[in-house]
Amino acid sequence: MRLCFRRGLIHGLPIALGYFSVSFGFGIMAVRTGLSVIEALTISMTNLTSAGQAAGVSIIAACGTYLEMAVTQLVINIRYSLMGLSLSQKLDSSFNTAHRLAVSFGITDEIFAMASAQPGRLTPRYMYGLILISFIGWSGGTLFGAVAGNILPVEVTNAMGIVLYGMFLAIIIPAAKKEKSILAVILIAALCSSVLYYAVPALSSGFAVIISAVIAAAFAAVVFPVPAEEENKA
Amino acid sequence: MSIVIYIAVMAGVTYLVRMIPFTVMRKKIKSQFLRSFLYYIPYAVLSAMTLPAIFYATGDMVTSIVGTAAAIVLAYFNLPLIVVALAAAGAAFLTGLII
Numbered sequence: 001m002r003l004c005f006r007r008g009l010i011h012g013l014p015i016a017l018g019y020f021s022v023s024f025g026f027g028i029m030a031v032r033t034g035l036s037v038i039e040a041l042t043i044s045m046t047n048l049t050s051a052g053q054a055a056g057v058s059i060i061a062a063c064g065t066y067l068e069m070a071v072t073q074l075v076i077n078i079r080y081s082l083m084g085l086s087l088s089q090k091l092d093s094s095f096n097t098a099h100r101l102a103v104s105f106g107i108t109d110e111i112f113a114m115a116s117a118q119p120g121r122l123t124p125r126y127m128y129g130l131i132l133i134s135f136i137g138w139s140g141g142t143l144f145g146a147v148a149g150n151i152l153p154v155e156v157t158n159a160m161g162i163v164l165y166g167m168f169l170a171i172i173i174p175a176a177k178k179e180k181s182i183l184a185v186i187l188i189a190a191l192c193s194s195v196l197y198y199a200v201p202a203l204s205s206g207f208a209v210i211i212s213a214v215i216a217a218a219f220a221a222v223v224f225p226v227p228a229e230e231e232n233k234a
Numbered sequence: 235m236s237i238v239i240y241i242a243v244m245a246g247v248t249y250l251v252r253m254i255p256f257t258v259m260r261k262k263i264k265s266q267f268l269r270s271f272l273y274y275i276p277y278a279v280l281s282a283m284t285l286p287a288i289f290y291a292t293g294d295m296v297t298s299i300v301g302t303a304a305a306i307v308l309a310y311f312n313l314p315l316i317v318v319a320l321a322a323a324g325a326a327f328l329t330g331l332i333i
Contacts, residue, residue: 166322
């Protein structure tokens, strides 16, 4: 199974559907906050991230400073640095600087997850397919939400809220079946994240994810070190 | 305060955070700890993002739990991502109609 452009598009389809429903909500929210349709769409097309955009819009609404905007985006999105570092170890030799500069724009939680789950090295074409369809879903959902607001019944948009999480489970559960080290990582991360969620409600969700993931992955790296040649199998 | 500058700051910071490690890191990491850490980090991130957030994903805990259960069962039997994802939403939607 070669990682070609078309394969990226197919793998990106569930991401695009999930994005459409999430960014639909973003579009509605942005317009309610007082942004124009074009402004909401521009934010989605240039940022491609959910939590950062939601925080950004609330800063705009509150007339916050540019520094506040920069620091908030840095804190919420710093997880992408960790993801980029992880992906950088999985690229095939055709990934030159231009491809890296272009593909890095599309590092999101979901695209990172999908790319990481592929056996073998990542090709630029595969990444472009994955990113393109996700980008269309994200931008399209924002436009639709901003223009057409509340035409979908609320029961449908509520149910759509679970789509991306369902996709995450479909990635981690089969991997956990195969390797008990991955099962351990998943259980520890879920436990940490749940404890932080209920014990430290003031902590932003982006930070809670970073802390939980670092603890779980560091624990597994010590207890179940990965032999050099096995890296690209699972 | 200009909306154009706000958006430029948002987009600029977000891009740099993504671009710098991905573009600068060219070497294979030698340390076994770091390589193992980076191997496990995707699963850790996904798990931490999913739990406990999935129980609140539909705005109602009962429909979320039914959707989660559907996703776990189908994922356990290795069904395709899109099937698992949409079945979770479908199960949550139908539960919402019943209760």
